[in-house]
Amino acid sequence: MKKQLFLLLIILLISIFFGSYVFMATSIAIFIIIYLKERDRKYWIFLILAFIGLVHPLLGIIAVIFLLLIMEQDNFYRLSYILGSLFLVFIIFPILNLLLYFSPQSIYDEALINAIIVSFVAATSSTLIALIFALPIGYILARKSFAGKSIIESVIDLPIVIPHTVAGIVLLLVFGTSGIWGAPLEEIGIRFYYAMPGIIVAMLFVSAPFLINQVKEGIKKIDERYEYTAMSLGAGRFRTFVDIILPQIKGNILTGSVNSWARAISEFGAVMMIAFYPMVAPTYIYFLYTNYGLKSALPATAFLLLITLAVFIILKMIAERMKNA
Amino acid sequence: MLKIRNLQVQLENFHIKINELKIENGDYLIIVGPTGAGKTVFLETIAGFHIPVAGEIILNGKNITNLPPHKRGVAMVYQDYMLFPNMSVEENIAYPLKIRGKEWKNEVKELAEQLEIKNLLQRYPKTLSGGEMQRVAIARAVITKPSLLLLDEPFSALDPNMRDSARKLIGKFLENMKIDTVHVTHDFSDAWILGNKLAVMKDGKIVRFGNVEDVFSNPQDDFVANFLGATNILSGKVKGKEEELTVVNVNEKNIYTVDSAPEGKEVLLSIRPENIIVSKNRIEGSQRNSILLNIEEIYREGHLIWLTLKNDKGLSLKVMLTPNAIEALKLEEGDRVYASFKASATKIVRVI
Structure with missing residues (x-):
């Protein structure tokens, strides 16, 4: 019950800012669900708490904190529950607050929809490209030990550390129209500057480490003797990888892909440096904000937030399910 | 028939040096030795997982020293069986035939019957007991009739009262299959019940090799005598x-x-x-x-x-x-x- 109290505390803390009945209603709903699931009378107490909160949210919060303090004997857990709820509110409240500006009208904003499509296409392409490289790199890093391996591992993590605008300029120098790689590639018709490939390259640069590290960790956990056994049974290296390794790391691949995709979708700095157009969603929001002010940017921002959250949560759920399967 | 000459394997702080070892068709070689003697590495070298720095391995007249593992016809069964968790028992046993694109339905059924695992075919490895996993692993290893079967302490993960019956079943089964076998163990009963040849390893070398009875009754070497407990x-x-x-x-x-x-x-x-x-x-x-x-x-x-x-x-x-x-x-x-x-x-x- 302490954990549910913890949850209620978060909800109450959030509702205090809104001063609305909406979250009180959700809190009641949540605990009706818990009661129906666990069929334990003691959960009625949550309904009472919810109504106390309804009188005034502060009253509800005090009641919940009081209950937590008397139910939890351990000071360490008391502190953890209360600090934990404060931090979660710090994350959840701003997000919910923004969602209040959501308007279905945004769907008629063509520029926004286009930007979202560009974002999704670019992030998905970047994730697929990252996967092609992550599998072999992850394998080598998981299985082989060699001099300089830790250096290579640090190099792979570098894009996480580099400020994203710096990453953008780093890429622009090489992939730009007169860049060392950009110039010859432009000759054969692949343009990066202000073009889709540029967006993908920027996203790949900042997001691939998440996938590589996931694949590496996944392969590390598989006993190498599975591979030996498969080979002794007649499977070549490629076959062993496909039949034995891949099925066992599919959860890691999915989690890594989701993380990497999410990272790519959220990238702004590096992408903007190399390709302001075609606009990705974050660039479009930035464009609205700087040209028309905060108020005009809000509906589009809320729309983007909702879509990203929805996709992220769905993918995460699929990944978890595959991991447990 | 397996012939090994001047074999040298160099792993990180580990060295194996085997001057000569020869087993004939129909032989069942038991390898014993203290922990860290290099028994498992030796098996893995025969299977092709480690590349020797010198020497040669000849299997049925063919030099396999430099062949990749999947082309050797040497099947390996590890102590913890290494059944593929993503495949059912049936898929596990059929795997070697599937790789070769061969018909597998009847073969799997036949082996499953002989090894008394027919009722487990649709199950997944994590739901099996140790003894069941072991029989599945053996079935999977022998389904293509490999030229050589390598067993790395196959009975040590079973509890002692199951070991005897497992040994009998597997022993009889392998005798019918007529596959040359090299079997690493800590348990001397394996040598008596299953083996006809015995090799004692120490520090990466074979210090004594011969018929089981000869080695036990005439160890020829203080270490071997102490290790086997001369009888x-x-x-x-x-x-x-x-x-x-x-x-x-x-x-x-x-x-x-x-x-x-x-x-x-x-x-x-x-x-x-x-x-x-x-x-x-x-x-x-x-x-x-x-x-x-x-x-x-x-x-x-x-x-x-x-x-x-x-x-x-x-x-x-x-x-x-x-x-x-x-x-x-x-x-x-x-x-x-x-x-x-x-x-x-x-x-x-x-x-x-």
């Missing part, structure tokens, strides 16, 4: 039963044992040297066996004294005594003494 091996013929005990005729002497074997069968008996009592006069006691023998040799090794006893019919026993006992008995070379031992200390280690 007396006598061969004889079962004469019949007498008061619950089995009578075995060894060099025209009757020896009684609590173990049983069918009448008329040739058997090997093992009597540990420390279980034999030596006396100048026949002793009255629970020792069912008492044989008059000559002391051929007395020699000291560390804190113990060893006696070699023989009679003119060729019966020979080694006995271990403390220096005090020798003095108290006033034993000298050439004396005639009684060697007495219990029927329960006399084991039938193999029925031929």
Whole structure:
């Protein structure tokens, strides 16, 4: 019950800012669900708490904190529950607050929809490209030990550390129209500057480490003797990888892909440096904000937030399910 | 047939050097040795997982030293079986045939029947018991009839009372399959029940190799003797039963044992040297066996004294005594003494 109290505390803390009945209603709903699931009378107490909160949210919060303090004997857990709820509110409240500006009208904003499509296409392409490289790199890093391996591992993590605008300029120098790689590639018709490939390259640069590290960790956990056994049974290296390794790391691949995709979708700095157009969603929001002010940017921002959250949560759920399967 | 010559494997702080090893068709080689002797690495080298720095491995006349593992026809079964968790039992067993694009339905069914795992085919490895996993692993390894089967402590993960029945089932099964086998173990019973050849490894080398009986009865090397715990091996013929005990005729002497074997069968008996009592006069006691023998040799090794006893019919026993006992008995070379031992200390280690 302490954990549910913890949850209620978060909800109450959030509702205090809104001063609305909406979250009180959700809190009641949540605990009706818990009661129906666990069929334990003691959960009625949550309904009472919810109504106390309804009188005034502060009253509800005090009641919940009081209950937590008397139910939890351990000071360490008391502190953890209360600090934990404060931090979660710090994350959840701003997000919910923004969602209040959501308007279905945004769907008629063509520029926004286009930007979202560009974002999704670019992030998905970047994730697929990252996967092609992550599998072999992850394998080598998981299985082989060699001099300089830790250096290579640090190099792979570098894009996480580099400020994203710096990453953008780093890429622009090489992939730009007169860049060392950009110039010859432009000759054969692949343009990066202000073009889709540029967006993908920027996203790949900042997001691939998440996938590589996931694949590496996944392969590390598989006993190498599975591979030996498969080979002794007649499977070549490629076959062993496909039949034995891949099925066992599919959860890691999915989690890594989701993380990497999410990272790519959220990238702004590096992408903007190399390709302001075609606009990705974050660039479009930035464009609205700087040209028309905060108020005009809000509906589009809320729309983007909702879509990203929805996709992220769905993918995460699929990944978890595959991991447990 | 497997021939190994001047094989050298160099792993990180680990070295294997095998000058010569040869097993014939139909052989079942048992490898024993202390932990860290390199037994598993040796198997993995034969399977092709480690590339030797020198030497050659020849399997059925073909040099496989530089072949990749999947082209060798050498199947490996690890101690913890390594069943692929993403495949059902049936898919696991069929896997080697599927790789080769061959028909597998009937083969899987047949093996599953022989190994008594037919009812497990649709299950997944994590739901199986140790013994079941082991049989699945063996079925998977032999389904393509490999030229050589490598077993790395296949019974050590089973609990002791299951080990005997598993050993019998697998032993009979492999004998029918007629696949040359190399089997690494810590358990000497594996050597007696399954093997016909025995190799003792130490520090990456084979220190003794030969027929199981020869190695046990004549270790030729202090380390091997200590490691195997030198024992007396006598061969004889079962004469019949007498008061619950089995009578075995060894060099025209009757020896009684609590173990049983069918009448008329040739058997090997093992009597540990420390279980034999030596006396100048026949002793009255629970020792069912008492044989008059000559002391051929007395020699000291560390804190113990060893006696070699023989009679003119060729019966020979080694006995271990403390220096005090020798003095108290006033034993000298050439004396005639009684060697007495219990029927329960006399084991039938193999029925031929």
